[in-house]
Amino acid sequence: MQFTLEDITADEVERRMAVYGPLADTVRDLIDAVIRTEVDETVVTEANARLTAVVESLRANQIDGAFGVRHTAEGIGMPWGNAVIGLRNAIAPPLQVLKHPDGLVTADFTLGAAYEGPPGCVHGGVCAMLLDHVLGQAGSADDVPCYTGTLKMRYLRPTRLGPLHAEAIITEREGRKKIVRGAISDADGETVTAEGVFIVPKDWAGVMPESARIPPR
Numbered sequence: 001m002q003f004t005l006e007d008i009t010a011d012e013v014e015r016r017m018a019v020y021g022p023l024a025d026t027v028r029d030l031i032d033a034v035i036r037t038e039v040d041e042t043v044v045t046e047a048n049a050r051l052t053a054v055v056e057s058l059r060a061n062q063i064d065g066a067f068g069v070r071h072t073a074e075g076i077g078m079p080w081g082n083a084v085i086g087l088r089n090a091i092a093p094p095l096q097v098l099k100h101p102d103g104l105v106t107a108d109f110t111l112g113a114a115y116e117g118p119p120g121c122v123h124g125g126v127c128a129m130l131l132d133h134v135l136g137q138a139g140s141a142d143d144v145p146c147y148t149g150t151l152k153m154r155y156l157r158p159t160r161l162g163p164l165h166a167e168a169i170i171t172e173r174e175g176r177k178k179i180v181r182g183a184i185s186d187a188d189g190e191t192v193t194a195e196g197v198f199i200v201p202k203d204w205a206g207v208m209p210e211s212a213r214i215p216p217r
């Protein structure tokens with residue numbers, strides 16, 4: 001498990017974000033449209049044929065395997081395949097995680113039909129995935145990366161699909177372990193809380209080079 005240096009300028013990062021971000025946004029919109037469409041089935045069949053051609057055009061030149069977590073020499077993170085924040089990943093909402101000076105990390109986001117579990121509500125596994133990430137980024141907010149060791153969730157009440165907020169902060173440290181707590185909230189307050197033990201890998205300096213120690217935006 002290694003972070004990858006991609007030696008490009010900040011301007012080139014911005015340029016690529018402007019190309020791939022809108023593509024993923026359109027695919028995200030497509031996912032929602034596929035779930036909710038009520039058009040005639042012939043239109044559905046035609047749409048599938050057109051989309052199959054689009055997929056084929058994109059597959060004409062591909063990397064092997066997953067995107068990886070790339071960073072520039074200046075420390076700009078490009079975790080663009082990430083399931084929660086990935087710019088190029090249409091499955092990711094994507095969360096824009098903000099890091100505050102006191103170590104708190106926060107994200108405001110909206111979950112639609114693609115994240116449903118119980119009727120009209122967010123799937124419990126999606127809540128766990130988002131909190132795993134937000135707690136993980138809070139755990140790494142001191143620029144010392146850590147992996148989820150144990151994650152405990154408490155589902156207080158159903159989380160309705162719609163606008164939501166998540167936040168997390170390190171509350172305790174013990175050797176390589178960091179205890180991180182956080183929650184997802186809607187307009188009426190917390191719906192899910194989480195507590196995790198996040199562990200700094202023994203060889204973390206080898207896993208993550210100095211130049212990569214700026215968390216992705």
Ligand SMILES: CCCCCCCCCCCCCC(=O)SCCNC(=O)CCNC(=O)[C@H](O)C(C)(C)COP(=O)(O)OP(=O)(O)OC[C@H]1O[C@@H](n2cnc3c(N)ncnc32)[C@H](O)[C@@H]1OP(=O)(O)O
Nearest residue numbers: 070071077133136137140147148149150197199202212215
């Ligand atoms: C380009 C820039 C990008 C930047 C991105 C940054 C943001 C990214 C954020 C994304 C975030 C997304 C998050 C993700 O998706 S992270 C992905 C999901 N997590 C994993 O895949 C982790 C897999 N597990 C491991 O790699 C190892 O087991 C780890 C590293 C966790 C520990 O293996 P290690 O060999 O190091 O452990 P040790 O035996 O020396 O024990 C050390 C201490 O830890 C205690 N312990 C051990 N295991 C557990 C456990 N499971 N629960 C609680 N405690 C545990 C143990 O008792 C001991 O404590 P003590 O006895 O000393 O008190």
